[in-house]
Amino acid sequence: MIKRHLYRRKRKSKNEEKQAAENGMIARDLQTNLKYFKRLKEHHADLVIRKFKIGGTDKNACVVYMNELVDKQVINNHILKMLMVDWPEAYSTENADSISPAALFDFTHDHILAVNNVKEGQSYSELLLAVLRGSTVLMIDGINTALILDTVNKKKKALGGSFSEVVVRGSNTAFIDTLEDNMALLRQNLVNPDLTFFELNVGRRTQCRVIIAYLNGLANPRLVEEVKNRIRKIDTDQILDSGYLEQFIEDNPLSPFPQLQNTERPDRVIAALNEGRVAILVDGSPYVLIAPVAFWMFLQSPEDYYERWIPGTLIRWLRYLAAFISLFLPSIYIAFTSFHYGLIPTELAISITATREGVPFPAFIEALFMEFAVEILREAGLRLPKTVGQTVSIVGGLVIGESAVRAGIASPIMVIVVAITAICSFAIPQYSAGISLRYLRFAVMSFAALIGLYGLVLFFLLMTIHLVRLESFGYPYLAPAAPVRVQDLKDLLFRAPLFRMKRRPQLLKPEDQVRQRGT
């Protein structure tokens, strides 16, 4: 064993270069390293290799960076200028030979480079990844360690308003595409040493940075561990958006309901963190995931808490009603007009009969046709440029509604039903939840068209069963309604006054239960 070890040491000096290259470690010799990067340049036109001599010495050095990703000001003023022009006399030609490469390296690191974030790297893959992410690599001849200098100048948008979750009162700042800025937004608004950012890299071909944020000492450690484990288990090419991640880590991918909340509002994330939940930030995505979630969270808006509690409560009820209507109204209409005429008021029955006189289709087909039209209009309005989109939806809505009635394809009451349904479905503050209710609506409609009210009830049961069986990261999805946590109900049935909400949601089992002492 010892003998073998000795043998290897002996060999090492001889074949050092070769072996290092085999291991993917960079060499002492700058030429070897340069050869590696030059070969890369054939495929990466934007790669820049700048070779130079340090100060007045003969020491060769070079910087490697991606031309479009870096802040050239930093490279020119704080790296190249410092190394070439402002190099101290003491370390100039005369003394150069007496200085070992290692000492030179340390001196450069400690005194010369005016760059904030400097790391050391020794393997090609590491350096390459850094270069691809916008760092600059500095290599000095005779040293098998390279310096990774943070010169990233990411292409990004300025901070902007929220797109999909707008509030009237409260900040409308939204997350943007860059991870660092998103982290900054959180740090900035949640100044707390317990705020933990745990980084994981996901993706086989593209390493995507994923940050798991939580409040240490508040979030249940088992929950945090579970989130980390699930993310570690992901094995895929690339994470393009947090939507990818969501689909890989949710509990039941077959379920029509989202099991993680996505939001672009920092205040929502911070509120969740303060309740003991975990947020997942993905580089490149302005949408942050929150886990675990309960069904009701999709029907709540941060504004509920910004407004005073009475309007907050009323608006919340309104939204619950809107969710119910957007799911069930067309099917209730179908069930009552083609099965249970006896259950609607006489006067209404008479006027429905009169308006439906001459409509050739059964109510179900009529509803399907109109719903379909609305969905297409919505989709078209969404994908088109903003200005055109609005015209399309307004014109389309008016024209289709009016002329369908004129042509006798749909009855006026059906148009009203469909319009109310559409408006109600837009009142749901979370887009992803709105989508699921929207396509479940078609399922309810077919149940209602088959067996009327009985089918409606059975569908309601089926959906409720699915929801009570569903879990988000092991936490019941319908909590706190099932299982009942009487404490938490005041934030579900009402929006209790803030001073009444003294405890965090019990269900998450946060380490610290008390949110505030009463005033």
Add this chain to the structure above:
Amino acid sequence: MRWFLKRKRNIFIIYLILSLALLTGCWDNRDIEEVSFNLGIALDQADGDIKLEGEPPVITATFQNLAPKVTISGQAEIDFDNISITGNTISKISTELALLNPGTIISQHLKTIAISENLARHMNLENLLNDFQRNINTRISTNILIAKGNAKSVFEKNLGEKGNAIPALKILRIIDNDDFSLRLLKPATLAIVGDRLASEQSFLLPRVQKKGNEIVLEDAAVISGKTKKMVGLINSEEVNGFRWLVGKKGGGRLNIFNRKNNLIFTIQIFHMSSEIIPHVRGNQISFDVNVYGEGTLIEDWIENADAADNRFLQKLEKEAEQKIVYQMRSVLYKLQKQFRADVVGFGEALRIKYPQTFQKVKQNWDEMFADVPIEVHADLKIRNYGVKIKK
């Protein structure tokens, strides 16, 4: 079996799809415009010979069905059809109706059943209404009335009228005036009639008639709980007395027209209540009725009227109380002596106060009722006299 359990999710999904496929029948799915709503039924004695009980009864039923017409402009208009059919039971008639009516008859919106006086006098109401009670499609909130003369005529289209108001519904809207006029009687729903018939109590049904072109609600028919037939009529003035005796909440106008004392005035009653107190001494049953009312003086044709003077108001009150007592006496006389039918609920009062005694007399209560002494007292207060004090 093991395989089955392993694949249970798949099996389950297959089951669901299968059951959905089974469901393509859509047995009960029928669009609302393809059925025809039956809104009212008028029951008449069939033309020709009058059959007596025991022989097959002959009924003409007139169904008022909703039949919207599409006008040339494409707009649908509410309209109705009347279809008359003669048969001997209600079910038989409705079976006949299916032979000629476009669309299935849906009677869930049946609002009004008008029975002609003739029919009600000869036909056991329990049998006549049995179809509606048993049939799940008829709600027991359906209203029942007696029609003077030909019940069918009540449902006929009023040609002089603009639009197509449906008579079956229009009748019900007249009844909304019941807190304006004491002469109006609310029609009984099938539920109430069912209750009275089941417990063999007598009851009143309002009577509707066609006067000229107008539907008028006037008088009331007395239905005997024993024979379950109509036994007679009380007039509107007596309906007044009946409503005082029952004392349900509501109100109406009390008109006093006393030429002798030159007292002509009207009181709007806004509160009325009554209390029936049974007394049992040995085998002797008697009743006290205390009626209490409050009202506003709304019109007077009296010379030198001075509402600021309490004596004047007391004079009016006394006059009004006499009138109320007179009205109650006259209806009680008719009910006790002429029809022998307790429609007011004296039996109920006795049942509640003296259940044991009532059990004994329950069998022929209506007969006993005819002879029980009843004392009536009225107490009326004029609370208000509008904004005019003196003449």
Add this chain to the structure above:
Amino acid sequence: MIQRQKRQLTTIQTAFFTISIILGMGVLTLPRTITEGTQTPDGWISVILAGIIFLVWGRLIILLNRYYPDLTFFQYMPLILGKWLGNLVNLIFILYMILTASYQLRGLSAVTFLYLLPTTPDMVKILIFIFVAIYLINGGIIPIARICEILLPITLIVFAFVLLLSFRVFDPQHIRPVMGLGIEPVLKGTPGAVLAITGFEMMLILNAYMEQKKQAWKVMVASIAIPSVFYIVIYVATIGGLGMDQVLTLAFPTLELLRSYEITGILFERYESFMLAVWIMQIFTTYVGVHYFASLGFSQMTGKNIQYFIYGLAPLHFLISAIPNNLNEVFKLGDIYSCIELFVVLVAVPAALGVAWLKKRLSSSWKK
């Protein structure tokens, strides 16, 4: 999964579970079945009486459970009465649950036939119902309890709402006088009331799954008291609205009560659809409860996987539900299963309690 699903129920869940099992067909027929006995409007006193009687037996059930707090009825019965006798009692108990399940199915198809879907074949209605139920039962006891937690409040609120609306046809004369003919009619009505409260004995099984077993007595009191109050409200509203004599002539008086009034001017004029919807949900929870417990019973007796019995019992329920020829026989089926239940509760439980007590007594004196 971080939180391995604990197979334990909270106190609220247990109570709601039991109440949901109790509320079933009885809701619609109760005013008639009680009045058939009393012939006076005193039925609500019968309900109170039945509740009090059952509280006594509920206490016995709690006492029995205390001997084996972590075992279900099916598991400890053989331990107490011996293998043969114990399993015989278990089989009788399971038979009761199978009949209950079938009765609910048949009642459901009868009521939907009358009020909702006159021409849809019963088979289709029942099969879909069973499929939905199996989807829930497969999830185990926790989702069932959660469903009860969601559906029961909805039921109670909707019922309270529609019964409040029926106040406009309410005539206080109908429910007076109180005990005008003495106590005798009240006693005659008690059997009818007793049959309606069957289901509280599920505590024999549920106790084993409770998180806080000390609360068992509270659960028992709640699950007898809440249905009793509920029934009293229904009874008073129905008799007050329709009159005692008429109630006797109606098959489903509670539903007829809602059909006896219309409230014009509000969006909905007719309210029986609400009641039918929540009533179907209550039938569902009752069915799911007894189906699950019957399967559990078989599984615990034989030691086999519960899945076999869940799928095996479903067609059996379906077949039994098809046996009654008409509504009279359906109601008779209800009487039969109630009698079996009474045997289990009134005979088997006290007997087992006595034997368990004796055994404990003997073994402790043996040790001495």
